[in-house]
Structures are given as structure tokens and as C-alpha cells.
Amino acid sequence: MKIQCNRLQRMTVLFALVLIGLSTGAAMAGYLGSGRFNTRFLDWRFFGTTSANGSYTSPVGAAMSRWTSTTDLQFRQIGGNNWDIAQYVSNFGSTGWAGLAYICATNGACNNSSAWNNTFNYCIAYENRFYMDGYSQSRRQAVSGHEAGHCVSLAHNNNTSSIMYTFISSTGVTNPNSGDRSDVNARY
Amino acid sequence: MKHKDSTRFARLALGTFASSLVVGAIATATLLPAENPLGGEAHASWISTSQTIAEQVMEADAVVRVQVLGQAAPRLLWHPTPEGAKSGTFAFTDSAVEVLEVYNGRLEVGDRAEVMQTGGDLLTLEGGVSRMELAEDPLYAVGSELVLFLVDISDDPVHGRKGSLFRTTNPAGRYDVFGGLVSQKAFGDLTRKAETDLGALEAEIELAIRSRDQLEAF
Numbered sequence: 001m002k003i004q005c006n007r008l009q010r011m012t013v014l015f016a017l018v019l020i021g022l023s024t025g026a027a028m029a030g031y032l033g034s035g036r037f038n039t040r041f042l043d044w045r046f047f048g049t050t051s052a053n054g055s056y057t058s059p060v061g062a063a064m065s066r067w068t069s070t071t072d073l074q075f076r077q078i079g080g081n082n083w084d085i086a087q088y089v090s091n092f093g094s095t096g097w098a099g100l101a102y103i104c105a106t107n108g109a110c111n112n113s114s115a116w117n118n119t120f121n122y123c124i125a126y127e128n129r130f131y132m133d134g135y136s137q138s139r140r141q142a143v144s145g146h147e148a149g150h151c152v153s154l155a156h157n158n159n160t161s162s163i164m165y166t167f168i169s170s171t172g173v174t175n176p177n178s179g180d181r182s183d184v185n186a187r188y
Numbered sequence: 189m190k191h192k193d194s195t196r197f198a199r200l201a202l203g204t205f206a207s208s209l210v211v212g213a214i215a216t217a218t219l220l221p222a223e224n225p226l227g228g229e230a231h232a233s234w235i236s237t238s239q240t241i242a243e244q245v246m247e248a249d250a251v252v253r254v255q256v257l258g259q260a261a262p263r264l265l266w267h268p269t270p271e272g273a274k275s276g277t278f279a280f281t282d283s284a285v286e287v288l289e290v291y292n293g294r295l296e297v298g299d300r301a302e303v304m305q306t307g308g309d310l311l312t313l314e315g316g317v318s319r320m321e322l323a324e325d326p327l328y329a330v331g332s333e334l335v336l337f338l339v340d341i342s343d344d345p346v347h348g349r350k351g352s353l354f355r356t357t358n359p360a361g362r363y364d365v366f367g368g369l370v371s372q373k374a375f376g377d378l379t380r381k382a383e384t385d386l387g388a389l390e391a392e393i394e395l396a397i398r399s400r401d402q403l404e405a406f
Contacts, residue, residue, distance in 0.1 A: 032231060047268055083270050092265070093346025095280075095306055096339075096358055099233040100322075102267075102278070111320055122270045126278075130346070131235055143233055150231045167237045 030155040030164065030183060033116030035105060040188040043078045048089035059137045060087045063145035070176050071184045073152060084122055085151045087144060091129040098131045098169045099143040101150030123151035139172040154183055232322055236358040245396040247357045248337035250293025254285035256328045262308025279308030279320050280347065283328045291393045304347055304355045324359040324373050335370060335389060337361030363389060
């Protein structure tokens with residue numbers, strides 16, 4: 001069967017494809033808001049109880065290094081104050097979550113849309129030992145990397161190969177995938 | 189359409205679509221307004237992956253409809269800030285609820301229970317109040333009605349106490365009830381459900397409980 005298309009029909013098809021492409025592309029870029037740190041050079045510090053240090057410093061450090069080696073971000077570990085991102089490992093009890101990112105903006109807002117849409121001042125990536133003590137090192141790295149992704153403005157998505165997948169504890173993805181990397185690089 | 193023409197048009201269409209995808213993603217990344225309407229989505233990493241009613245029923249210790257009676261002052265945990273260690277706070281809030289309807293579990297109608305949430309109202313240095321809460325599970329409003337899929341955490345070493353204490357399975361275990369309709373915020377756009385009738389939700393819960401009981405009977 002031959003299909004006859006005139007110029008108007010072709011233009012209509014192209015216009016529809018542009019609309020679908022624009023909206024799909026927008027949906028693919030997953031951010032908490034329009035906010036971000038004002039630099040890609042970010043200092044981070046590990047906080048944790050003594051017993052946590054030995055078993056968490058390695059996966060948390062690996063998670064931060066992975067972002068540095070695969071994106072334009074430059075994470076540097078420091079020991080003092082004046083950090084931009086804290087990786088804070090503690091037992092928060094049976095909360096239902098393994099990790100949680102807490103972003104505060106320079107306007108004083110924390111952990112809400114006002115904070116996520118302004119210049120970031122600092123971010124704390126909480127990791128809950130109540131659940132994570134039972135995790136392998138690579139799953140700990142996955143959660144730490146996921147929370148660090150939130151700290152640089154990334155939101156959840158439903159792609160199981162992404163480090164920003166909503167249920168990261170179930171997949172244990174440790175490497176930012178191409179979508180994660182391009183989202184970060186587009187913003188930093 | 190001639191063969192060459194159609195091939196050319198297919199190439200043009202494909203190129204246009206691909207370009208639009210890239211432009212859409214970049215535009216969203218760089219041109220968002222100051223108050224991004226896409227913002228405000230979830231960012232806690234939840235342990236439970238239960239999303240459907242059937243999954244929630246399998247995981248919950250109790251499934252109930254409740255009314256929120258009141259909230260205790262939040263329990264605070266200290267956390268560091270860049271200005272100096274241990275100067276920030278992190279909160280958990282326990283809400284007292286009255287059980288209006290029991291779909292499953294050991295609670296009874298008229299019982300009072302405590303339900304814990306991450307978040308709470310914090311006093312600022314200036315004397316104001318700053319609310320910390322999770323986007324996908326905002327603090328319950330006093331007086332509001334909810335259908336909750338609860339996990340018993342009474343024995344939790346950090347939050348447990350002599351009485352009973354619960355939390356929801358995850359944000360998908362919470363339905364806000366208003367005017368006979370129910371709605372859910374869980375996991376942002378990933379699983380957001382349109383408002384539906386409370387009766388329809390109850391029917392779905394009862395069906396899931398019957399299915400679970402039949403499975404357990406085998």
C-alpha cells in the first residue's frame with residue numbers, strides 16, 4: 001500500500017515530533033530544582049562514629065571518587081570545617097530509609113523547594129547504619145553515591161541502571177550511567 | 189510517496205526528533221525558572237520497594253484508616269554544619285492517631301497509636317519555626333484523615349518506647365483522605381496516583397488481603 005503525504009502532512013508530523021522530543025528530553029533531565037553549588041570544585045568531609053569509620057570510609061570515598069572520575073565535578077576530601085558536602089554515617093533507627101540528602105541554600109532554606117531552587121550552601125548526605133550495616137561495601141558505595149548525586153541537584157528516576165534510581169538499595173548501582181553523567185555535566 | 193522521498197523524510201524526522209530530545213534536556217538543565225515547578229520530588233532512599241496495594245499489604249503489620257489527633261514536640265538529633273560541628277538539628281515527629289477503620293492487623297477501632305515520621309518543626313535562632321520534612325511524606329496535619337500501611341517499630345533501639353510505635357512502610361503506604369477521595373504523593377511522578385474514591389481503595393485493600401490469605405493458606 002502506498003502512502004501519499006503532502007507537504008502540510010509532513011510538516012504536521014515534524015512539528016509533533018519536535019513537541020514530543022522537547023517534552024521527553026525535558027523529562028529525562030531529572031533535577032530537584034534549578035539550584036546548584038556555584039562551583040564544580042567541592043570539598044567533602046566524612047563524619048561517623050569510630051566504629052563506622054573503618055567500614056564506611058572506603059565505600060564512601062569510592063563513591064565520591066567515582067563522580068570525580070566520570071564527570072566534570074571535582075570532589076576533594078578534607079578534614080576540617082568549611083566543607084560543602086558532609087557524608088554523615090550514623091544509626092538513625094528504623095526510619096524506612098537508608099540514605100537521605102539534606103540541602104541548605106545560601107538563603108537559609110533547607111530541604112525544601114526553596115533550597116533546591118537557590119544557590120546551595122552545603123549538603124549533608126545521611127547514611128543510616130540501621131540498614132547499611134547489613135550491606136556489602138558496594139551497596140554502601142551505591143547509597144553514598146546516590147546521596148552525593150542529590151547533593152549536586154539530581155532527583156530520583158525510574159531507570160534501574162541509574163545511580164539515581166529511587167530504590168538504589170535494591171539495585172546497588174555504583175557507577176553513574178550516561179544519563180547521570182550528562183545531567184551533572186549539563187549543570188556543572 | 190516515492191521510495192527516495194520517504195527515506196529522506198524518515199531521516200529528516202529521526203534527526204528532528206533526536207535534536208528535540210537533546211534541546212529539551214539541555215533547556216531543562218540550564219533554563220529553569222527560579223521556582224522550578226518540577227522541583228520538590230523525593231530524595232530519600234527508601235528500603236521498601238512496595239508500591240502496589242498488594243505489595244503494601246504483604247509488608248504491613250497493620251492497615252488502618254486513622255485521624256490525626258496531635259503531635260508531640262519533635263525528637264531532635266544533632267548533625268554538623270560547615271560553620272562548626274554539632275550545630276544543626278535533624279528531627280523525627282510522632283503523631284498520635286485514632287483508629288477509625290481496621291482493614292488488617294491487631295489494632296482495633298478506637299485504639300490510639302503513635303506514628304513516626306522523619307521531619308519536624310525546628311525553632312530557629314531568630315525565634316521562628318523552620319519545618320524539616322520529606323517531600324514525598326510531609327508531616328501529617330492535625331485533624332487530617334489517612335489510610336496507612338503501618339510497620340510496628342515499637343522495639344526499635346533508637347525510636348522505640350514502652351508503648352507502641354509505628355511508621356509507614358514507605359511513602360506509597362500513605363493515602364491522604366479528603367471528602368471521600370484519596371490521594372497519594374509517593375515517589376513523586378514515578379508512582380503518583382490520581383485522586384480516587386475511598387471506597388475503591390478499600391475494595392482494593394480487601395481484595396489484596398484475601399489474596400494474601402489464600403496464598404498463606406497453601
